[in-house]
Amino acid sequence: MDFEAFVAEWHNDDPCVVVHTSGSTGAPKPLMVEKRRMEASARITCHFLGLRRGDAALLCLPLDYIAGKMMVVRAITCGLNLIRVEPSGHPLAQVDAPIDFAAMVPMQVANSLKVAAEREKLRAIKHLIIGGGAILPDLEQELKDFPGAVWSTYGMTETLSHIALRRLNGNEASRWYTPFSGVRVSLDSRGCLVIDAPMVCEQQLVTNDCAELSDNGFRILGRIDNVVCSGGIKIQIEEVEQALKPHMTAPFIITKKHDPILGEALTLLTEAHNTDEVAQICQRFLPKYHQPRHIYHIHQVPYTETGKPARAKAQAIAAQS
DSSP: OOHHHHHHHHHSSOSEEEEEOOOTTSSOOEEEEEHHHHHHHHHHHHHHHTOOTTOEEEEOSOTTSHHHHHHHHHHHHHTOEEEEOOOOSOTTTTOOSOOSEEEEOHHHHHHHHTSHHHHHHHHHOSEEEEOSSOOOHHHHHHTTTOSSEEEEEEEEGGGTEEEEEEEOSSTTOOSSBEEOTTOEEEEOTTSEEEEEOTTTOSSOEEEEEEEEEOSSOEEEEEESSOEEEETTEEEEHHHHHHHHGGGOOSOEEEEEEEETTTEEEEEEEESOSOHHHHHHHHHHHSOGGGSOSEEEEOSSOOBOTTSOBOHHHHHHHHHHO
16 A cells, blocks of 8 residues: 555545554454544554654555554654655665654664664664564664664554553663553463553454563563564464465475574475475465575474474474574
């Protein structure tokens, strides 16, 4: 969706807009979201960060998903001056104006840190929120001495972007997320986070994120499902496998491995000897961002005793490949 189309949709008479989930807990699906709840989310974020009317906000995320849409809604609702750039891995390359507020995925931050001029622009941002993927320890360490406020976000499409932030730099740096005012969190029987945020979401949300609670917030211990977060894009492993199964003649399994830039890299393990041919199949039948970054030949695809894919063992094999 382009900017003008979303703004037109926002200002029409329909009380709702359509947003699409990222697919972190299943297949991506469209959701009808009330504009009044998006406005409430915008105000909560701007109030939490102390943003004021006229502050410059950078839009460098695609408008296909909630993170990009919410940057526009924050600008409209709270009177921010929106600076738009084409979504890319180097969002600050063409930006010269001072930025008060920006939202980026970890890959964009990591790329910006590698270019001296972009690094200085990144350091000059007064309020930087990072979401859409895991922030690796090396990246977090590079942000520790930033003069502005740098935050990791927690949330999902259903909560209209984030419902909690944790500080990554300065004296307030913490491993714990601070929920916004009006947000209550608890744990279900699996130890996964349950979110009650009535201002932005009508229903209570049960996540697949294992968490630990404190008096003032929560910290995430890890995901319970099979999702690869690669460069800010969440990819469901089973979805990729289902798309490839009709076209693969040799046994294979999709897993992930650590990547210094992307966070996690989608990885394919296969009993096929010709990995170039497997790569061609992936390019032909998978969307660009669902194509494995690594393809390795292995002697035998690991399975459990009950015949299910041995996910942990596959990930261990990928890590050693």
